Amino acid sequence: MVARPVGLPHPAISQRCRRGGDTVTSLRDDVSVxxxxxxxxxxxxxxxxxxxxxxxxxEVLxxxxxxxxPQEVAARLAASRAxxxxxxxxxxxxxxxxxxxxGLVRVS
Known part of the structure; x- marks a missing residue:
């Protein structure tokens, strides 16, 4: 699950997620996905x-x-993969x- 650079244009989406017990995180406004x-x-x-x-x-993101x-995602992965x-x-x-x-995700 490594993020690596590529080269294609894509439309913007703004979404939010939780990072463990931390506060809400989100994709930065200037990140298109x-x-x-x-x-x-x-x-x-x-x-x-x-x-x-x-x-x-x-799937993780x-x-x-x-x-x-993250714990819920890990449990899903463990249940569906080896x-x-x-x-x-x-x-x-x-x-x-x-x-x-x-710098693609920020913690609020």
């Missing part, structure tokens, strides 16, 4: 940099933006941290 056949693409309009999430990463907690919940929780946290560090 679009679903793709192989995942999801995010555009940082400030820098012009694109990020691509694979199918699992897209979509669930978070729909209001699921991964234990502890590993799934670490992967969800790593993806969310990566998106925060990239």
């Amino acid at each position: 679009c679903s793709a056949d192989d995942g999801m693409v995010l555009l940082d309009e400030r820098s012009g940099r694109y990020w691509q999430l694979n199918v699992t990463g897209a 979509s669930a978070l933006l729909s209001g699921a907690t 991964v234990d919940e502890q590993r799934a929780a670490a992967d969800v946290a790593a993806l969310l941290d990566q998106l925060v560090k990239a």
Whole structure:
């Protein structure tokens, strides 16, 4: 579930999610996002940099933006894939941290 740069234009969506026990987080206003056949693409309009999430990463981000907690997302992953919940929780946290560090998601 690594976010990596790509190069396609996409429309803007503004959504919110919860980050563990933290306050509400959201995609930055200047981040555009679009679903793709192989995942999801995010555009940082400030820098012009694109990020691509694979199918699992897209499912994780979509669930978070729909209001699921990281723990809920990890439990869903563990139930539907060959991964234990502890590993799934670490992967969800790593993806969310990566998106925060990239400036694509902000904590309110």
